[in-house]
Amino acid sequence: MPAERPSIRHIAIGLAAIGVRGMETATRAGWRTAVIVGRPLGATWDSRVAVGPRAALAAPVSRLATLGEQAEARARDDARKQVAAAVEGVLTNRLVAETVADVLSRGVVDRVAVAVIESPEFERAVVAGLDSPALEQLVARIVESPGLERAITRVLESELVDELSDRLLASEEVHRWVEQIAQSDEVRAALTQQSMGLVDEVAGAMRARTASADTVAERIARSVLRRKPAPWSRPPPMLPERSDRE
Amino acid sequence: MPSPVRPMYAGFVSRGVAWVVDNVIMVAIATVVTVVTAVVLNAILPHGVQPDAPEILATAVGWATFTTLYFVGFWVLAGQTPGMRLMGLVVVRTNGARVGVGHALRRLAGLVISILTLGLGFLLVLVDDRRQGLADKLGGTLVLYAGESGLARAA
Numbered sequence: 295m296p297a298e299r300p301s302i303r304h305i306a307i308g309l310a311a312i313g314v315r316g317m318e319t320a321t322r323a324g325w326r327t328a329v330i331v332g333r334p335l336g337a338t339w340d341s342r343v344a345v346g347p348r349a350a351l352a353a354p355v356s357r358l359a360t361l362g363e364q365a366e367a368r369a370r371d372d373a374r375k376q377v378a379a380a381v382e383g384v385l386t387n388r389l390v391a392e393t394v395a396d397v398l399s400r401g402v403v404d405r406v407a408v409a410v411i412e413s414p415e416f417e418r419a420v421v422a423g424l425d426s427p428a429l430e431q432l433v434a435r436i437v438e439s440p441g442l443e444r445a446i447t448r449v450l451e452s453e454l455v456d457e458l459s460d461r462l463l464a465s466e467e468v469h470r471w472v473e474q475i476a477q478s479d480e481v482r483a484a485l486t487q488q489s490m491g492l493v494d495e496v497a498g499a500m501r502a503r504t505a506s507a508d509t510v511a512e513r514i515a516r517s518v519l520r521r522k523p524a525p526w527s528r529p530p531p532m533l534p535e536r537s538d539r540e
Numbered sequence: 541m542p543s544p545v546r547p548m549y550a551g552f553v554s555r556g557v558a559w560v561v562d563n564v565i566m567v568a569i570a571t572v573v574t575v576v577t578a579v580v581l582n583a584i585l586p587h588g589v590q591p592d593a594p595e596i597l598a599t600a601v602g603w604a605t606f607t608t609l610y611f612v613g614f615w616v617l618a619g620q621t622p623g624m625r626l627m628g629l630v631v632v633r634t635n636g637a638r639v640g641v642g643h644a645l646r647r648l649a650g651l652v653i654s655i656l657t658l659g660l661g662f663l664l665v666l667v668d669d670r671r672q673g674l675a676d677k678l679g680g681t682l683v684l685y686a687g688e689s690g691l692a693r694a695a
Contacts, residue, residue, distance in 0.1 A: 501554070501628045505685065508551020508671075515552075515666035525669055 549671035550629045550683040552662070561623030566610055570603060611651070612644040620686070628686040639681055647679025 338344055384390055397403065410416050423429060436442060449455065462468050475481055512524055582588040589595060614621040616639055619630045631639055631647075639647070654661025654674045661674025670682060 497626055497628070500557075500626075501685075504554040504557055504627060505551070507553035511552050512666050512671075515663075519667060521667055 548684050550627075550685055551671055552665045554627050554629060554685075555665065555673075555683055556662070558621065558623035558627040558629055561626055562610070562621045563623075565622055566607060570606060573606075574599065608645075608648060611648050612641065615639045615644040615647065616641055624683075629683055630686050631681050631683050634680050634682055639679070643679045643681060647675045647681055650675030650678035653678075 339348070516523060578589055611621065614624075615631055618625075619632065619638060624630065633639055633643060650661060650673070657674075663673075664677070665671050665673045672682065676682060
């Protein structure tokens with residue numbers, strides 16, 4: 295069977311494959327050589343022998359680092375300015391303003407606020423906050439602080455308080471409040487209860503005295519009539535001592 | 541020396557004060573009612589009210605009725621009159637039960653007899669072991685200090 299004649303394309307592909315394989319082999323060999331040679335070179339570079347070359351290279355490296363830092367700072371500054379401009383653009387955009395107004399007019403914020411307030415998580419957070427020892431300590435520190443005491447004393451001693459109390463006492467609104475409070479059922483009930491308590495106290499004292507007078511009058515009457523004392527005025531029989539009972 | 545035991549039966553002085561308070565209340569009410577009635581009748585009748593036998597009899601009947609209603613009503617409904625409440629007293633039957641209308645009416649009759657005998661029926665309280673007056677004997681009742689009025693103890 296006669297051999298088929300190879301095409302140019304196949305020959306080119308074969309040559310390329312050989313080339314790639316050769317490059318790969320060469321690269322590996324080069325890398326191994328670099329590793330083998332690089333170790334003593336690195337040690338030599340770090341040793342005292344290479345002080346001169348290191349110093350010669352230090353200046354241009356430092357300049358490069360400085361240039362890099364300056365470039366980074368400029369980039370950050372530019373980025374900040376761009377972000378600020380973008381935010382300014384958003385805030386001054388009429389569409390954003392209209393959207394916010396639309397959201398407010400539809401009561402979205404109210405609904406969200408109500409939902410947040412009515413949520414058990416919010417309640418738990420508030421309760422946890424109120425129950426936290428940190429809040430208690432903070433309040434205690436504020437209350438016990440001499441600064442607060444001085445401030446309160448200063449306010450109380452100022453003429454502002456006198457003027458405010460004079461105005462309050464002279465205002466009709468306060469008079470109406472006082473009248474409403476005085477006529478409220480709760481206050482009347484409290485006053486009645488207090489009055490009844492006083493009556494009960496007086497009556498209790500009178501009862502105790504008349505009860506004693508009962509006994510005295512009875513004792514006198516029985517002695518006049520030479521009758522034996524009432525059963526309750528006789529002392530109860532003495533109980534035997536423990537040793538007697540045993 | 542052990543102290544004497546405090547009796548649960550109400551004595552002469554406490555009951556006397558309660559009796560006085562009740563009479564003051566009744567007299568005050570009766571006076572107001574009588575005056576108002578007289579003023580109204582004097583305004584309505586052409587010749588006014590003449591203090592004659594029928595009017596006096598009507599007043600007496602009214603007074604007796606009011607007294608009966610006052611005492612019997614309070615004894616039966618509340619177990620104490622306002623005067624007894626002020627003095628911390630209650631009236632119960634000798635078995636500790638509430639006072640019924642029959643017992644209350646008999647007790648009221650005893651009160652009337654005690655008054656008619658110049659208070660002798662009341663003085664019986666001083667010498668009776670359960671501090672019962674004539675009215676209590678007739679009505680089958682006891683008067684107790686309110687704080688001591690456990691029904692079991694009254695029996």
